[in-house]
Amino acid sequence: MLTLNNVEVMYNRVILVLKGMSMVIPEGKIVTLLGSNGAGKTTTLKAISGLLRSEDGEVTDGYIEFNGERIEASDAETIVKKGIFQCMEGRRVFEHLTVEENLLVGAHTRKDRHNIKEDIQKVYRYFPKLEMLKNRQAGYLSGGEQQMLAIGRGMMARPKVLLLDEPSLGLAPLMVKEIFSIIKRINEEEGTTILVVEQNAKIALSIADYGYIMENGRIVMDGPVERLLENEDVKEFYLGMSDKGRKNYREVKSYKRRKRWL
Amino acid sequence: MSFFLQMLVTGIVVGSVYSLVALGFVLIYKSSDAINFAQGEFLLVGTYVCLTLVASYHIPFILAVLITLVFSAILGLVVERIVLRPFIGKPVISMIMATIGLSSILAGLVHIIWGHETRVYPKVFSDKPIQLGEVVIAPVYAWSLVIVVVMLVIFTLFFKYSKLGIAMRATADDQQAALSMGISVKTIFAVAWAIAAIVSAVGGVLLGNINGVNSSLSTIGLKVLPVAILGGLDSIPGAIIGGIIIGIIESMTGGYLDPMVGGGLKEVIPFVILVLILMIKPYGLFGKKEIERV
Numbered sequence: 001m002l003t004l005n006n007v008e009v010m011y012n013r014v015i016l017v018l019k020g021m022s023m024v025i026p027e028g029k030i031v032t033l034l035g036s037n038g039a040g041k042t043t044t045l046k047a048i049s050g051l052l053r054s055e056d057g058e059v060t061d062g063y064i065e066f067n068g069e070r071i072e073a074s075d076a077e078t079i080v081k082k083g084i085f086q087c088m089e090g091r092r093v094f095e096h097l098t099v100e101e102n103l104l105v106g107a108h109t110r111k112d113r114h115n116i117k118e119d120i121q122k123v124y125r126y127f128p129k130l131e132m133l134k135n136r137q138a139g140y141l142s143g144g145e146q147q148m149l150a151i152g153r154g155m156m157a158r159p160k161v162l163l164l165d166e167p168s169l170g171l172a173p174l175m176v177k178e179i180f181s182i183i184k185r186i187n188e189e190e191g192t193t194i195l196v197v198e199q200n201a202k203i204a205l206s207i208a209d210y211g212y213i214m215e216n217g218r219i220v221m222d223g224p225v226e227r228l229l230e231n232e233d234v235k236e237f238y239l240g241m242s243d244k245g246r247k248n249y250r251e252v253k254s255y256k257r258r259k260r261w262l
Numbered sequence: 263m264s265f266f267l268q269m270l271v272t273g274i275v276v277g278s279v280y281s282l283v284a285l286g287f288v289l290i291y292k293s294s295d296a297i298n299f300a301q302g303e304f305l306l307v308g309t310y311v312c313l314t315l316v317a318s319y320h321i322p323f324i325l326a327v328l329i330t331l332v333f334s335a336i337l338g339l340v341v342e343r344i345v346l347r348p349f350i351g352k353p354v355i356s357m358i359m360a361t362i363g364l365s366s367i368l369a370g371l372v373h374i375i376w377g378h379e380t381r382v383y384p385k386v387f388s389d390k391p392i393q394l395g396e397v398v399i400a401p402v403y404a405w406s407l408v409i410v411v412v413m414l415v416i417f418t419l420f421f422k423y424s425k426l427g428i429a430m431r432a433t434a435d436d437q438q439a440a441l442s443m444g445i446s447v448k449t450i451f452a453v454a455w456a457i458a459a460i461v462s463a464v465g466g467v468l469l470g471n472i473n474g475v476n477s478s479l480s481t482i483g484l485k486v487l488p489v490a491i492l493g494g495l496d497s498i499p500g501a502i503i504g505g506i507i508i509g510i511i512e513s514m515t516g517g518y519l520d521p522m523v524g525g526g527l528k529e530v531i532p533f534v535i536l537v538l539i540l541m542i543k544p545y546g547l548f549g550k551k552e553i554e555r556v
Contacts, residue, residue: 051442054351080444092439094432105432108425109444157444 008061035214083160095139106156264396277509286458302483303368308463338459494549
């Protein structure tokens with residue numbers, strides 16, 4: 001339903017960040033986009049959600065299609081209304097608003113105002129902790145709670161596609177597990193299509209149906225998760241395993257395995 | 263004692279008008295981080311428009327005020343669209359410079375259209391003073407207070423509960439994140455400017471009724487800046503309390519100290535306070551603290 005075809009993104013008319021990026025996000029699935037720092041993952045999300053423009057970036061080539069409509073030239077507001085919602089990296093909750101007000105802001109573009117109360121309750125069912133904190137200023141929440149709030153705020157827009165930018169950032173392993181199991185549930189119970197960008201490849205691959213691996217502004221590898229998990233390169237570079245199982249510092253070789261896809 | 267109470271009441275009334283105008287500063291600062299130096303001229307334009315409607319076209323006062331409000335809202339929207347919109351995303355300082363230019367242009371226009379001699383509103387409120395115990399209040403003061411309180415309540419509710427109000431606060435917190443919620447930041451800016459123009463116009467009309475109208479009324483704009491800074495530039499309750507504090511201090515200085523030094527001190531005191539506040543509390547009394555989780 002969401003297709004990127006050969007997308008090129010330039011910042012400030014000089015810096016080429018995406019160099020012919022193509023991917024397909026099928027309806028109702030969880031797709032994960034993996035890659036090292038600076039590969040262009042966040043830029044990809046912003047190209048989809050229309051947030052590039054406020055940072056002087058633009059799609060200079062290729063196209064992005066959502067349900068048959070071209071969206072690469074639309075502004076963020078229109079794209080949210082069409083049903084694509086990005087949860088930005090670093091949570092970005094509105095610190096001086098209460099938890100409940102944050103959720104209300106998430107529903108800003110909704111026309112069916114009378115369903116909003118119900119949806120707030122639904123978010124509280126997914127994240128019971130938020131209900132206890134609903135009158136607390138969001139800035140004083142813990143990192144995990146803020147991440148829950150950011151995702152809950154995204155649900156309030158009733159998006160068809162939810163773009164999650166590193167939901168595991170700065171969270172304890174247990175919290176990461178909890179958040180990802182809820183993401184999975186949202187996908188299964190609400191039917192929301194999810195594109196999740198992650199550094200933590202292991203947890204992302206554990207819930208995703210399909211994975212893309214990105215390097216230097218383009219996709220270097222993709223496939224169903226089962227296939228990616230078996231791939232030697234993915235194991236070595238993203239999951240920290242070598243052919244002998246988990247790596248041990250005593251046996252670290254002085255040479256590095258070469259990536260086969262380069 | 264009755265003199266003290268009299269000064270107190272005067273201070274509260276004038277201060278409440280300051281609060282209202284300070285709200286304009288706060289809104290624009292919150293939404294775009296800029297200080298609007300044309301606030302005083304907004305006030306001036308609003309006052310003159312209302313005066314013209316009442317004095318020259320003999321429109322009933324209440325209706326004239328309503329027309330002025332609509333006019334001011336449109337003025338705010340137009341100014342935002344033409345003068346400020348091109349500066350979105352540019353350094354804040356250039357936006358501030360633009361408002362200084364704007365203030366000169368508006369002041370010039372007011373001179374051309376309305377001249378510069380002092381004019382008075384036709385009598386709107388009755389002259390018969392209201393007796394409250396020892397204190398005597400002119401009806402115009404009482405009504406000013408009522409109108410300001412009503413407006414402040416309306417705006418407080420607006421920001422607390424309305425969809426647009428919450429969106430405005432969200433935008434003040436994090437513009438990019440607000441954008442990602444599908445909030446149109448341009449609309450938010452436009453509304454902030456419209457409201458700023460409206461509150462200034464109301465403030466101007468009230469002060470015009472109290473003191474008469476001439477172009478020096480625009481200096482109120484500068485006088486209100488200390489109010490906004492005292493309360494914290496980004497705090498709405500701060501603006502309200504700051505306004506009343508400055509109003510009372512000003513009126514007390516005028517009542518007790520001015521006779522001793524031969525007058526004029528009351529004009530200076532707000533700025534002395536401004537400097538002191540900035541030294542002790544740079545964010546003002548209720549300024550937003552950056553929430554930092556470590």
